[in-house]
Amino acid sequence: MNSFELLLALKRLGYLKNEREKLWWPNSGSFEVVAGAILTQQTKWSNVEISLANLKGRHLLDPFALSDADEYELSLLIAKSGFKSQKAARLKRLSQNIVADFGGFEEFAQNVDREWLLAQKGVGFESADAILCYACLKPVMVVDSYTNRLLKGFGYEFESYDELQEWFYEGVLGRWERVRELYSFDIDENTLFARFHGKIVEFCKENAKALDTRPLADLM
Numbered sequence: 688m689n690s691f692e693l694l695l696a697l698k699r700l701g702y703l704k705n706e707r708e709k710l711w712w713p714n715s716g717s718f719e720v721v722a723g724a725i726l727t728q729q730t731k732w733s734n735v736e737i738s739l740a741n742l743k744g745r746h747l748l749d750p751f752a753l754s755d756a757d758e759y760e761l762s763l764l765i766a767k768s769g770f771k772s773q774k775a776a777r778l779k780r781l782s783q784n785i786v787a788d789f790g791g792f793e794e795f796a797q798n799v800d801r802e803w804l805l806a807q808k809g810v811g812f813e814s815a816d817a818i819l820c821y822a823c824l825k826p827v828m829v830v831d832s833y834t835n836r837l838l839k840g841f842g843y844e845f846e847s848y849d850e851l852q853e854w855f856y857e858g859v860l861g862r863w864e865r866v867r868e869l870y871s872f873d874i875d876e877n878t879l880f881a882r883f884h885g886k887i888v889e890f891c892k893e894n895a896k897a898l899d900t901r902p903l904a905d906l907m
């Protein structure tokens with residue numbers, strides 16, 4: 688199997704089922720995704736939504752406002768997402784670095800690279816790629832625990848994050864004309880990878896129980 692065939696299978700099953708957001712991640716292209724990528728580490732997305740709503744209510748979904756926020760107050764607003772002190776400190780420091788190195792979110796989104804993101808405290812491969820794909824709208828595929836789980840179900844074991852990510856790139860970028868034919872609109876690489884990752888998360892969440900007990904071939 689290649690990643691194009693996986694894309695086809697997920698599309699045939701009807702994913703994305705939630706079409707509210709074209710890029711799947713709510714408010715893609717905004718600073719909110721940067722905050723969400725940190726908050727979502729080791730917790731459920733429903734908890735992140737509560738934290739993000741709290742930050743929004745205090746006008747803190749902005750790198751300048753977060754840079755100046757009181758860290759303790761911040762930790763209370765994001766408490767639902769867990770690791771509240773650590774995440775508050777990391778959010779604040781990341782915001783300060785965005786302001787210091789780029790001067791604002793738009794400049795950050797245009798100019799940041801993976802190396803800069805990976806040098807930030809608390810930003811690993813998955814968070815860096817989520818920020819690149821969904822906040823900065825770059826053609827990057829996010830690889831997470833759902834992705835690993837799904838591919839393992841097909842008997843694939845990858846040695847590293849980069850190797851698994853490369854598997855995704857190879858399978859679809861080498862068949863771009865066929866990818867384009869799957870969509871009723873003119874799809875670009877960012878949109879494809881953003882939605883592809885969303886399909887995987889939706890599928891794994893919907894089939895969480897079955898994935899533990901039944902062969903993947905029965906579900907696809």
Ligand code: 39A
Nearest residue numbers: 711712713723727731732888
């Ligand atoms: N685990 C997740 C999600 N589940 C999600 N959505 C649903 C919308 N996002 C954006 C990130 N991580």
